Amino acid sequence: MARAHGDITLAQIRYFVRVAELGSMTEAAHEMYVAQSAVSSAVSHLEQSVGATLLIRHRSKGVALTEQGRTFYGAAQKILHSVDDAFDALNPGRLAGALIAGCFTTLAPFWLPEVHDSLTSLYPDLDVRIREMTAGEIEEALLRRDIEVALTYGFDYGREVGFERFREAPIYAAVAAHSGLAQRKKVTLQELAEEPLLLLDMGKSTNYFLSLFRDVRLQPRIHQRFESVEVLRSMVARGHGYTILNQRPAHDMTNDGGQIVRLEIQGARSFLQIGVAYRLGEELSRKGQAFVEECRAIFADA
Template identity: 30%
Template sequence: MHIDQVPNFSLRQLSYLVTAARLGTISAAAAELHVSSSAISDSITTLEHQVGAQLCIRKKAQGLILTAAGKQIAARATNLINEANDLERDLKTTDGELAGPITIGCYPTLAPMILPVLLAEFGEQHPRVSLEIVETTQDKLAGKLESGEIDVAFVYETLIPGAPNHAQLFAQPAHVILAADDPFVSRETVRLEDLVDRDMILLDSPPSSQHTLGMFHDRGLQPTIRHATTSYEVVRTLVGRGLGYGVLVQRLKNTASYEGYPLVVKEIEPAVEPVGVEMIWSSSARVAPRVQAIINFAETTRWATHSNTEYA
């Protein structure tokens, strides 16, 4: 391919802009990149002159907000920088072995099931690939895939931000957890109508809270929430203490709470729709070979899911 003209700007200038935009201030970008604030500020000013457009609005105390042109250039620059980093790694890797970082986003309650498999089994297959983990709720994933901050994420299907590529790994229906001495333990299944006046311990973390409350609202019910917590284990612990029941999707082999109180799982009657666990990745950014490798690994892995018989 014939190269007509070499760009006036450099990857370093683009990286300064992208980093400052990601962190929100020039001073934070300077600290991360180990350069002076004036070097970054001057670089961005020069870049603006070279492309003929204002790329950012600088606020007091060195704050920075991208303009529409700046957002467009930053998005494309991120892809260019990632490709340049991949090229550098490929040039250093002569044996064809995959190398470099992969940043994985994971919904916290999925982490105990997903992350050990990736870190142990995928890590063993590709020892020169470093896996960086970001545990976060799905509402905080918005934009992180398209910006390149996260390469691939594992989430519930109910609230996937944006329109990324996705593949379903498995699906599970929600279930009710009860203390071992709960009066409903003798029942084979539990109806939401029978729970509505009892105390609920709500997992208040999107999308779990919306999904749980939605199941009740779809049947014209309003649950009685005694406590709400963002912690999966706190829900199980409070239920184990007999302070209420819980509604969860993720199923663990451990039949006891964090404190050792036994828990019993009951299926919901009538049956509720299973919730899919999805792997998502950017639909616009180039997928690096190492990221494609982890996508292929996840799609072909037989993920362990546990039936209610293991909790009885």
């Protein structure tokens, strides 16, 4: 027989949430400085109290959320956020607890460290966890409430996800330093369409890059597709084709010692917005609001 809901404790909820996030009771216990048996017992008691199996235990592969567990996880996060906000309200200048946010994978190397450092500097008691994600993963994580907010591009995330834009992303073509185009300062999409394209192939990003050509009724010559920006840059530097990118590294050297040249694409705009995505119809916690405010400030100064 299930226990009454009044037997549920905040400690049980905190243990469950961290186990769900790490996928391991052992790792959760180690991180929270408690015995693994205490975590296991707390989660078991929680399952008895709610009358449902929240986690599937795998002997050698940690744990995984059940469907009911995933639903409860989202609600449990809201409970913990509300408790943290209640304590923080007594001291408006302080934020504590965990902020779990996302960052689009190609934006992360350029902006995630600065956002992280800014938040931890302003709020030393805040546990900032920012995950690198693709656009598809961001949409799913927001809807599952695995994350509260994400720094990303303004792709179509569906009717349940809102987006606040900060700025338009730049756009440029990258070619090898020994390419015939490398001596140019500008190039047109028409000229690029005749060359072999190395395409950044990441779901919604793929459609965006191809739309640049579709919008002017051109068909690019796709030579190869890659999911890694660094692999893409190295292949370009070796002369296998050109690519189109948005974010600009501080230098044009590749990880394997090659060099690329960046060219302005004449007459083209990216129209791709950088901003934050969040669930519509739900108010952000104070931690989520702090994330948005810091991102907004960083991009205003960029």
